Amino acid sequence: MAEEKIEIAARMRVLREIEGISAEALADELGFDTPEYKKWESGEAEISVGALVEIANHFGVDLTELVMGKPSRLRTFCLTRAAQGTEVIRRPMYTHWNLAHNFHHKKGEPFLVEAAADTEQKPLSFNTHPGQEFDYVLEGRLLISVGGHEMELGPGDSIYYDSGEPHGMKALGGQRARFLAMVL
Known part of the structure; x- marks a missing residue:
C-alpha cells in the first residue's frame, strides 16, 4: 500500500x-x-x-x-462480476472495490465498501469531499455521522448526503458492514 x-x-x-x-x-x-x-x-x-x-x-x-496509472477504455458498458471489482485500499478501516473502474468518463464512482469488524471500538474517522454521496447498506450494521448527526443503518437502509459535510462511518456489533457507495 x-x-x-x-x-x-x-x-x-x-x-x-x-x-x-x-x-x-x-x-x-x-x-x-x-x-x-x-x-x-x-x-x-x-x-x-x-x-x-x-x-x-x-x-x-x-x-x-x-x-x-492506466486509462479507462470502456465507453458502452463495464461489467463487473461478483468479487471482481478493482480493490482500492485508502484507509485501514475500509476497503473499497471500484465497480466501474474501466468505464471512460463516468458521472459517478460506484464502490462496494467494507468497514472492518474491529472498527466499533475505534473513533470515527471523518472525511469531506466536494459533491454528494449515496450509501446503501447490504449487510451488517453501520454507524454513520454526517454533519454531526449520528444514525445507525442496517441492511436495506440508505442515506444520500452532501459529502462536503464531515462524515464518517464504522461497523457495529463486532461484524463487518458492507455497503454500496456512489460518489457523485
Missing part, C-alpha cells in the same frame, strides 16, 4: 505541474487543507477516495488513471 500511495502522489504532482498550478493554489481551489494536501502529494498521508475523485475530476482524468 505504501508503494501505491507514493505512485498516486507522483501522478497527482505531475498533473498539477502540467497544469502549472501550485500545490497551495490547487488545495485552495478544491477546498482542501493546504498542509494536508501537501502530505498527500508527498505520499506522507493517506488520501480519501472522495478526495481522489475530486482531484481526478479537476484534471479531467478518470479515477482509474489517477489511482492505477
